[in-house]
Amino acid sequence: MPSQLVKGKTTKILVLNPNSSQAMTDGMLTVINSLDSAYSTEIHTYTGPSSAPASINDGNDLEESTKAVLADPSFLDSPFDGVVVACFSAHPLVPSLQNRERHLAVTGIFEASIQAALSLLRPSETWGIVTTGKFWEKHLTDGVKEYVGAYKVDENEKFAGVESTGLNASDFHHGVDPAVIRQKLKEATKRLLAKSEIACIVMGCAGMAGLEEIIREAAKEEMGEKFAYNELHVIDGVRAGIMQVEQQIRYHRLIPGRS
Template sequence: MTELAQEKKTRILVLNPNSSKAMTEGIKAVIDTIGLPHSTKIHTYTGPSDAPASINDDKDLDSSTDAVSKDIQSSHPELLSYDGIVVACFSVHPLVETLRSIPELRAVTLGIFEGSILAALSLLESHEKWGIVTTGKFWEKHLTDGAIDFLGGYPSTTNSKFAGVESTGLNASDFHHGVDPAVVKQKLKEATQRLLAKPGVKCIVMGCAGMAGLEEIIRLAACEVKGKKFAYSELLVMDGILAGIMQTELAIKYQRLLRPI
């Protein structure tokens, strides 16, 4: 006879820091594919109406941080009771540190950018590299500097595991409405192939929450330049939402072991 030894419920909030409900729906589609324990419950949040509809630059990052932090503390304080919060914007988002600074918040708080880096590094062999395909030109420097800083380097330095960032020239919102899907596909294909032209790339991180569900376009682009075996058996295509949630759940478990009170 078997008996249940332990089942502690875990509640994770996936926080979309812009006001696009369409993007949150795309995030939900990714969540549905994750095989988490039944005891782990995931909820979503969409930023208030005064948050930007799409985050495309530093101004949008600051605006969304201000709008969301005020909304949570004034209108949704119950969100501070979650075990984990995943900030679903692929950026060095200041909201992550802003939430961590709230005294009442004890949740593990992680951005999908940081979660993706941790996941990529854990899966690659010593000679293999990871890189990012993202939306607009602004993100090339922002994400490059952010990755180097997260890995312990300084701006303008390099990292032996990081192959860099290639952009499509689109905005996050373009992936779900407003732009011909054929244009989106072509630009994503070109960015992917530029990244794969660099030696050793075995992991491509989709550097935008709005790219959820577009893994197949990346694999088809890889197939054209590296062959079917590489594209479907060797290349890792990482969704930031999935990586962020999985890393957050793992961190929650560690926190319970290392800080039980």
């Protein structure tokens, strides 16, 4: 008798870069290719159209990138199971897709990183974000509080805050001396580590993909090698997003009409 398929279903995930920088999308490939889920999951990438900002640096860029992607009929050109919005922000594209494409599992790398960080902390430990420009310090701080259902004026004893490098997302791939990037990223990391008992640092920009080692170098200089390489969690948002959306897809398939 011929074999019969008893169990198994291909999972297809779209990692969606809402800006128009192909270089930034390409920069995520190191992280994507490092995931062992690649053997059971198809991961596709998409870069925003030319009408989207080349780098998302403020609130206007967030809105413009959302409009550009939603106006592009090609961004969902295949029957995907889930979408990861690869912009580290409270990006309006996340709720827009969650409402418009209700059959899909959708998350952003910002939201997925928050969940990952909180799941890793012991009772007295905290987490924080190292990001790019000054705009993001308030935007991400407010976004964290809103995501966990807290008032913006309230303090969060688990969240140590946001430290910025003063760079833009595009600077990590275009024109800025790597030595300058390394220095600024290490300085921001050290400021964050000085705030409290940090156990988890989130890299708050998709453009930082692959730069985990710089974070650990800074931690080693401040806290020692054991802390940097045996205790500190460094979360890459793209990795967290893919892992989170895979889990969401599994839960979606538990709904009888979607299995």
